[in-house]
Amino acid sequence: MTQQSKKSKIPKMKLELVKSTDPILRRRTADVHLDLLRSSYLADLIASMTEISRGFEGIAANQVGINLRLAIVQRVTSDPWILINPVIVSFGESQKTELEGCLNFRWTQRRKRRSKNLILATLDLDGQPNYYDVSGMAARIVQHEVDHLKGKIITDR
Numbered sequence: 001m002t003q004q005s006k007k008s009k010i011p012k013m014k015l016e017l018v019k020s021t022d023p024i025l026r027r028r029t030a031d032v033h034l035d036l037l038r039s040s041y042l043a044d045l046i047a048s049m050t051e052i053s054r055g056f057e058g059i060a061a062n063q064v065g066i067n068l069r070l071a072i073v074q075r076v077t078s079d080p081w082i083l084i085n086p087v088i089v090s091f092g093e094s095q096k097t098e099l100e101g102c103l104n105f106r107w108t109q110r111r112k113r114r115s116k117n118l119i120l121a122t123l124d125l126d127g128q129p130n131y132y133d134v135s136g137m138a139a140r141i142v143q144h145e146v147d148h149l150k151g152k153i154i155t156d157r
């Protein structure tokens with residue numbers, strides 16, 4: 001008789017941050033399809049991205065080599081804020097310049113001029129669009145992550 005592993009849990013996805021030179025960081029990511037929303041794949045991906053970005057501001061899927069328009073914003077709400085196919089609908093007029101870092105560019109910081117507030121549309125896990133009035137640190141993080149999803153990185157102008 002063969003001994004089978006009794007493990008019932010699917011092993012968590014093993015993801016790593018890609019190198020700063022990885023071309024996936026320069027490509028526009030693909031929309032998350034609605035049929036993926038309630039999949040265990042997406043749940044595992046979100047769990048893994050949440051783990052990797054723990055203690056930091058946020059992460060976009062292409063930063064770990066996944067070509068999907070998915071990002072997580074940390075430290076703004078008590079739970080990680082999951083952005084699915086996020087769109088910045090409008091930017092507030094007032095801007096602020098601050099130093100920003102990035103998980104794929106550990107030793108790099110750039111002064112980035114960003115809108116202090118914006119309106120964000122993002123899907124929830126039921127595929128419904130929700131609109132948020134985002135300001136302060138959260139607005140900065142959202143702009144950084146949405147840039148990633150468009151293939152833009154902090155060293156770009």
Ligand SMILES: [Zn+2]
Pocket residue numbers: 101102103104144148
């Ligand atoms: Zn980044």
